Amino acid sequence: MLCCVNPDCQKPLNPHKNNYCQSCRAELIPLLGGRYRPTQVLSDEGGFGRTYLAEDVHKLNECCVVKQFAPKLQGTGPLTKAVELFKQEARRLQELAEHPQIPTLLAYFEQNSYLFLVQQFIDGQNLLKEWGTRGSYSEAEIRELLLDLLPVLKFIHVRGVIHRDIKPQNIIHRQSDGRLVLIDFGASKLLTATVQTKMGTVIGSHGYTALEQMQDGKAYPASDLFSLGATCFHLLTGVRPSQLWIQQGYSWVASWRQYLISPGKDGVSVSIELGEVLDNLLQLDIQKRYQSADEVITDLTRRLSPLSAVPPTLLTPTFTATPANKGPVSPKPNNNLKSQLLLGTSILVLGLGGVWYFQTRPHTMREFSQPIPQPISQPIQPQKNLSENYFLPKPLKGHSSDVNSVAFSPDGKTLASGSDDKTIKLWNLASGQEIHTLEGNSDWIWTVAFSPDSKTLASGSADKTIKLWNLETGKLIRTLEGHSDGVSSVAFSPDGKTLASGAASKDMKIKLWNLKTGKLIRTLEGHTNGVSSVVFSPDGKTLASGSWDKTIKLWNLETGKLIRTLQGHSERILSVAFAPDGKTLVSGSKDKTIKLWNLETGKLIHTLKGHNDKVNSVAFLPSATPNGVNLVSGSSDKTIKLWNSVTGKEIHTLETGSGYIYAIAISPDGQTIAGGGSGENILKVWQMIH
Missing domain, CATH: 3.30.200.20 (Phosphorylase Kinase; domain 1)
Structure with a gap:
């Protein structure tokens, strides 16, 4: 529809x-x-x-x-x-x-x-819907909620942003990892307010909105904390603050305990300690209320013993301090209130964010935009583990939009990247310089692949065509036409004589092309949705195809017949790859998992779990590292993960910063990882340091 x-x-x-x-x-x-x-x-x-x-x-x-x-x-x-404010705030809040x-x-x-x-779609239920199905929260669950959300509020507050509309509907319980996600930063409401200033429009929701915000339209960090307290009250009692506000204005906050059901009557109660925390959150007078998320966290951990169920990273996030004249503060006596008004007429944009990693997060690799020099007085220590052996040089910049596909040439000298900007760029790996920009497609590039002799590049595009390029000259050799939808994947056979291509959902077919003549050899049919990934086995006898229909199919290339179908993923297959020995196949899926398959038996070997969003790309290293890493995956959770496929264990994580990872590639010598995706630095390369 x-x-x-x-x-x-x-x-x-x-x-x-x-x-x-x-x-x-x-x-x-x-x-x-x-x-x-x-x-x-x-x-x-x-x-x-x-x-x-x-x-x-x-x-x-x-x-x-x-x-x-x-x-x-x-x-x-x-x-x-x-x-103007909309555009300005959107840029700033990025x-x-x-x-x-x-x-x-x-x-x-x-x-x-x-x-x-x-904005990014968050798969999960908001807390209002969740409350409707599960009932009131316990005290322990309210404490977990506070400790999960307060670091988020601290994060936005020190960066000069006030949410203004915290309530159960704007908090989503993310299905993938159980974390709480704060949504709806009120952009539409603020735009409406800017247009309707004469009508006295107020940003927020009755009952959840602090008095100073409701009366004067002025919001501070403490204003968000009142809304958080009202949200906790709602989830504890099942009583909507909006209903109480209609009946009695703000008088309910002074007697909120009367709405708790006493113990022994299938209801809830709160300890004196948590009650005092909620009292301080729900103070009408902003001067008596908590002034920062830090104050609440400190008070919670002082008054209440830590909960073992709460991840330790929630209790120890760190932030870079914001200068006093850059960040919002709540009004204090004798302060210049005018200088403290924050975003009275600004537009706060909806759902902005990306990746923020706590310092205590395990299994992470450091990334740097340039080498960090060590003091001369301290000798450089030898590398001891894999996390110290990867270095992120300056990202390769040139594309103006998302990078959907990356590939290394078999001779290891060149990197190719295909982008939404309708171009393909070729990069010299030794210098990091751009060699050629290949132009000719009328729509975004979805996939690129090198021929085994490194002389030809194939590209598949949303314009339904495949183009073959001469890499020495950068000129177009020919265009292959025949698909009825965008070409989502291309792959060369090991002998370089055949090209396989898979197409999106209106086509659902795989086509095999004779590269010498440009003629179609045959069409493989059997998938019931788009074909997202095609790959040849190392011996060239088998083709594997992953599809949005949640299946992987193995094809006999001599006969064109289906060998078997692998089933097990609960969502779309987004990427497939053969192990170097040809005995194992790996698949990445929208279901956030990676699966390893025994190709002789067709049985599942392992399911690897660790990503918090869909797995867009998977690739095997030519050989395992000393740490046992032989498999790499890239995800929309903005990470690249390194795995030991034999044990099924995650070894390390490369933190990519902001932006999804749509594609990864491994250099032929296994020393370099390339990642393409979205965000500010849409093409990055990790080099192994010895």
């Missing part, structure tokens, strides 16, 4: 084939920003915009969330200023793309006189 993005449309769902909405007759927009297909309304802001579930067609229809802001942008004045409990901002743009934000 396709959603009409007229915010006043009463029945926005339409069949894909429609050009105009069957309800309101507005012209339908098939792709927002040229890539996001709205498929379902998630929430409605009452004529001022909607939030949609969407598919990112640049990323094989990956789910994302699109937030629309209305009314339509016309003329000058306050609305024009709101647009700096928050370091924290794993804040959704990542993927894009922001203006289209058809509306503003749009695109």
Whole structure:
């Protein structure tokens, strides 16, 4: 289905084939920003915009969330200023793309006189829905909630951001790891407020919003802490603060304990210690309330014994201190309040974030943009473990959009990268310099692969074509046409005579091409959804294909017949790779797991778990390292993980910073790992140091 993005449309769902909405007759927009297909309304802001579930067609229809802001942008004045603030704040808040409990901002743009934000989709239930199915929280669970969310609030507060609308609906219990994710930074509400200043619009939700924010529209870190306290009250008692606010305003906060059910009546109660913490969170007078998340964490750990169930990283996060004139503070007596007002008319953008790693996180490899010199007085220590043996040099910069595919030439001299910017770049690995930019596709590049002799590059594109390039000259050799949807994967046979290609969901076919003539040899059919990955076995006799239909198929290349189908993943297969000996196959999936398969028996060997988001790419090293690492995986959780496939153990993690990892490749000598994806540095290379 396709959603009409007229915010006043009463029945926005339409069949894909429609050009105009069957309800309101507005012209339908098939792709927002040229890539996001709205498929379902998630929430409605009452004529001022909607939030949609969407598919990112640049990323094989990956789910994302699109937030629309209305009314339509016309003329000058306050609305024009709101647009300026929107763009300014979106850029500034991209700096928050370091924290794993804040959704990542993927894009922001203006289209058809509306503003749009695109963010990462979080798979899980918000706490209001969860409460509806499971009932009230215990004291221990409230303590865990506080210790999970307070570091997130500290993170945004020291960076000058106030959430302004904390409530159960805006906290998602992420399914993959059980962590709490803070969503909806109120961009649509703030835009509405900027447009409707004369109407006295207030940002927040009645009952959860602090008095100073409700009365004066001024928000501080302590304002978010009041909302957090109200959220805890709701989850403890099952009583909505919004209902109490309608009945009695703010008077309920002074007697919130009366809504607890006494022990012995299948209800909940709280200890004196937690009660005092909630008292301090729910103070009407901001001067008497906790002033920072740090104060609450300190008080919690002082008053209450630590909970063994709470991960230790939640208790010891570290932040870089923000200068006093850069970060928000709560008003104090005799302070200049005007200088402390924060974001009174600014636009806070929805769901910004990325990866933020606690210092206590285990199994991490350090990354540096340049070598860190050691003092001359201290001799350089010899390398002792794998985490010290990888160095991240300056990222390779040149692409203007996401990198979807990377590949090393078999001679180890060249790296190729294919991007959403419709170009392929060739890089000299020795110098890090760009050799060629290959242009000719009319849509984004999904896949690239080198021929065994390193003389030819094949690329597959969303424009449904495969192009063969002469690597010495950078010129196009020929274009192969025949797929009816975007080409998502290409692979050369070991003898260099055949090319295999797989296509997306409208095609679902695998094609084998004669590289000398450019003619189609045969078409392999059997998958019931798009083919995401194709790869030849080392002996060239077998082709493996991974599909969105959740299966892997093995094909006899001499006969074109299906050998067997491997089943076990619960979501789409995104990548497959053969081990160097050809006896094992590895697969990465949207279900966040990696599976290893015995190709002789077709049986599952191991399931590797460790990623917190879909596994987009997997690759074997030519041989195992001294630490036993022989398998590498890249994920949308913004990490690359190194594994021992024999034991099934995770050895180390390369932290990639902000941005998803869509593709990885290993150099022929096993000394270099390349990762392509999204974010500021969309192409990175890790080099082994001896």
